[in-house]
Amino acid sequence: MSSEILYDTIIIGAGPAGLSAGLYAARGNLKTLIIEKGIVGGQLQVTHEIENYPGMDHMTGPQISDAMEEQTRRFDCDIVTNDPVQSIDLESQPKVVKTEKNEFKAKTIIIASGSEHNQLGVTGEQENWGKGVSYCAVCDGAFFKDREVVVVGGGSSACEEGNFLTKFAKKVTLVHRRDQLRAERILQERFKANPKTDIKWDSVVTKINGGVLGVESVTIKNLKTGEEYDYPTEGVFIYVGLSPNIGFLNGKIDLDESGKIKSNIKMETNLPGVYVAGDVRDTVLKQAVTAASDGSLAATMAIGYVEALEDKNLASV
């Protein structure tokens, strides 16, 4: 692929939203490019099992991502990986996308840049990242065979990945700041029923304590009693929410109060020819299936926009 090509659409991000948008756009005859800052798959790459994507029962996140990529490539969708988008001129026509290594032009843009895990923001977190602190059980879980680990968070990811960790760890202790979990009920019940798990309610991790070899303990504070104590552990898996990836937008697009891109039911943003799909938009359900659905809709709108541009150009000849 070349920066000389004028693409009909450029999709930013190759998670389920971007891959689905790529499939629909390329199959709809648009000259399509997906730009991905890392590897294809987005959050699916860090999810051990997806059991709620219709028709794909008990497949791992990477398996679903591989199938999506293969299907999208079949329709000649170009995909660039390991090349982060750094800025975009969304108001020009064509729109200009600057990446770390290149510059691309397109008639329409679909933003599908998803979201990234939040940090806990405590002392010892950054110092011990990769030495016991992790945000990805799928990537790092196997290093904790027969060890004790702590999971921080109370949502679906914390319960789901905490359960996964019991395949390796001898004990998984969940630390949650409230007295009930936010996770989907089925995931909560599975976690609580697992004999290798425990929950520290009304508690937060205030510090991660490490030595030369990595994490040795976490300091836990009980928010009800005020008691603070060190709890021995060799691994800390952090699942405390996600923030939208919008750094490259340079403030040119309307966002909601939590920083997600505002969209209507057609995946349109406030800027003509600029669409959004998946976790990065103001969606109420952040799942692979809704991201894929958004992607298909955004691509369909982009197809209509490109056709209208072509009709206008023909009329002016």
Ligand SMILES: Cc1cc2nc3c(=O)[nH]c(=O)nc-3n(C[C@H](O)[C@H](O)[C@H](O)COP(=O)(O)OP(=O)(O)OC[C@H]3O[C@@H](n4cnc5c(N)ncnc54)[C@H](O)[C@@H]3O)c2cc1C
């Ligand atoms: C641990 C965990 C478990 C989950 N379990 C489930 C589940 O069981 N079922 C389910 O349906 N969903 C699950 N989800 C949620 C699901 O994975 C997400 O909702 C879905 O991946 C969102 O898709 P997306 O394409 O919008 O974003 P993402 O998957 O986040 O993909 C966005 C892509 O954009 C790329 N990107 C970001 N910034 C740039 C840039 N500047 N330039 C180029 N590329 C960029 C990212 O690298 C990424 O590849 C889980 C998520 C996690 C973290």
